[in-house]
Amino acid sequence: MKRFKNILYVNETGVNQTSAMARAVFLAKHNQAALTIVDVIPDEVIAAAVGLPPDGPSAAELRSEVAADRRKTLLSLIAPFKQGTDIQIQVVTGKRFLEVIRMVLSQSFDLVVKPAEDPDWMDRLFGSDDMHLLRKCPCPVWLIKPSEKTRFKTVLAAVDIEPVNPMPAKHDLNRTILELAGSIALADNASLHLAHAWDASAEQTFLSQKGISAESVDAYVGEKKTMHKNGLSTLGIALKEWSKTIAHKAIDPQLHLIQGPAKKMIPQLANDLSADLVVMGTIARTGISGLIIGNTAEAVFYQLVCSVLAVKPPGFKSPVKLG
Numbered sequence: 116m117k118r119f120k121n122i123l124y125v126n127e128t129g130v131n132q133t134s135a136m137a138r139a140v141f142l143a144k145h146n147q148a149a150l151t152i153v154d155v156i157p158d159e160v161i162a163a164a165v166g167l168p169p170d171g172p173s174a175a176e177l178r179s180e181v182a183a184d185r186r187k188t189l190l191s192l193i194a195p196f197k198q199g200t201d202i203q204i205q206v207v208t209g210k211r212f213l214e215v216i217r218m219v220l221s222q223s224f225d226l227v228v229k230p231a232e233d234p235d236w237m238d239r240l241f242g243s244d245d246m247h248l249l250r251k252c253p254c255p256v257w258l259i260k261p262s263e264k265t266r267f268k269t270v271l272a273a274v275d276i277e278p279v280n281p282m283p284a285k286h287d288l289n290r291t292i293l294e295l296a297g298s299i300a301l302a303d304n305a306s307l308h309l310a311h312a313w314d315a316s317a318e319q320t321f322l323s324q325k326g327i328s329a330e331s332v333d334a335y336v337g338e339k340k341t342m343h344k345n346g347l348s349t350l351g352i353a354l355k356e357w358s359k360t361i362a363h364k365a366i367d368p369q370l371h372l373i374q375g376p377a378k379k380m381i382p383q384l385a386n387d388l389s390a391d392l393v394v395m396g397t398i399a400r401t402g403i404s405g406l407i408i409g410n411t412a413e414a415v416f417y418q419l420v421c422s423v424l425a426v427k428p429p430g431f432k433s434p435v436k437l438g
Contacts, residue, residue: 118298119146121222125215125229126154126189135230135259140196142228145302151203152193153218154185155211182206212247216435219254231258231422240420249397249416249425253433255295257424266303267391267422272296272368273310273381273415274350275396278342288396288428293354295424296394301362305391309351309368310384312377313343344372378414385421394424 124139126132143150156178185206193202207214218224232242241249241258248256274289293309300307351370358366373380385393397412416423 118295119148119226121224122146122148122150122226122228123215123218123222123224124150124152125211125227126152126192127230127232128188130230130233130261132192132230132261134261134263134265135228136192136196137265138257138259138263139228140200140202141265141302142226143200143202148226149203150200151205151222151224152189153205153207153215154189155214156181156185156206156208157211158209178208182208212244212251213435215248216252216433217437219252220433220435220437225254226257227252227254228257228259230261233261239417241416241423246413246416249423250413251433251435253427253431255424255426257422259422260420263422264391267299267305268303269308269388269390269392270296270300270303270305271308271310271381271385271388271390271393273312273377273393273395274347275377276311276313276343276346276350278346285428288426289350290353291426292394292396293350294357295426296392297354297358297366297368298361299392299394299424300366301358301364307354307366307368308371308384308388308390309347309354310371310373310381311343311347312373312375312380313339314374314376340372340374347372376411378411378418381415382418385419390421392422392424393419394426396426396428 119142122139122143124136127135139150139152142148186204189204189206193204196202205218207218215227219227227248229245229248231240232245233240240260245258249258272292272295274292275285276289277285296307296309299305347370351368354368355365358364371384373384381393381395384390393415395412395415412425416425
């Protein structure tokens with residue numbers, strides 16, 4: 116599937132980037148897409164010129180020297196992958212996640228690939244810049260675990276199903292998740308798992324009320340489960356048909372219908388499957404300040420210890436502005 120046309124790779128110093136860089140190059144070749152690698156010089160580095168002796172370097176000179184050094188580092192990083200691939204280099208100054216998102220907005224990048232920060236002082240894979248990108252970047256963000264294998268064995272696609280009167284935006288988001296996860300599984304010859312966590316929301320309310328029999332509650336839960344099961348099966352069939360159309364090879368995903376909160380069940384399933392990649396959507400409420408990513412999605416991201424490809428819903432508007 117030729118989905119991506121303009122890919123941005125974000126340099127992450129201090130971690131092993133070999134797998135992430137190889138993945139970005141593979142995606143560019145597979146999609147016949149343009150590939151740019153960017154390094155962001157923190158403002159604090161340039162601010163170091165303030166207060167230097169008068170005969171010392173100016174801020175502009177310091178910026179130029181640091182940028183030249185960073186370019187050398189980037190050239191060294193891409194050297195093993197240059198053959199047959201045209202990789203552009205950009206070095207900018209500012210706050211990293213902000214400058215990356217501004218580049219996405221101004222240069223129409225349709226995918227951001229970045230090694231996960233993997234901060235050693237926290238018991239999680241993704242750091243502050245990673246989470247900002249997951250929350251606010253308008254295009255898909257692929258965060259790759261350092262030292263990840265170059266080809267995945269297990270891909271997990273997590274979808275959110277509304278069995279009754281689904282919103283068009285959610286339907287479109289699920290389709291995008293399926294297509295991305297399916298194309299990655301095909302390219303890597305990986306197993307694909309399709310998961311949906313569901314709940315019978317009124318079960319506890321019914322149980323607390325007098326006059327409602329246990330049989331009635333069980334019937335209610337059974338009906339809800341059947342509806343969610345049918346919805347998941349429908350997505351599985353759609354994925355098979357899509358794969359036959361695109362690759363002339365049917366993907367037969369393993370379906371996982373799990374009862375319980377998604378923020379708990381999806382990370383647990385990813386761990387049980389030893390998933391290499393989780394593909395999932397984020398629920399944006401861009402009309403309310405600060406609520407850029409759904410609480411469930413954020414809770415899942417904090418618990419994952421594998422690579423993640425996060426997709427924004429249709430109509431998402433980044434709170435980051437140009438200028």
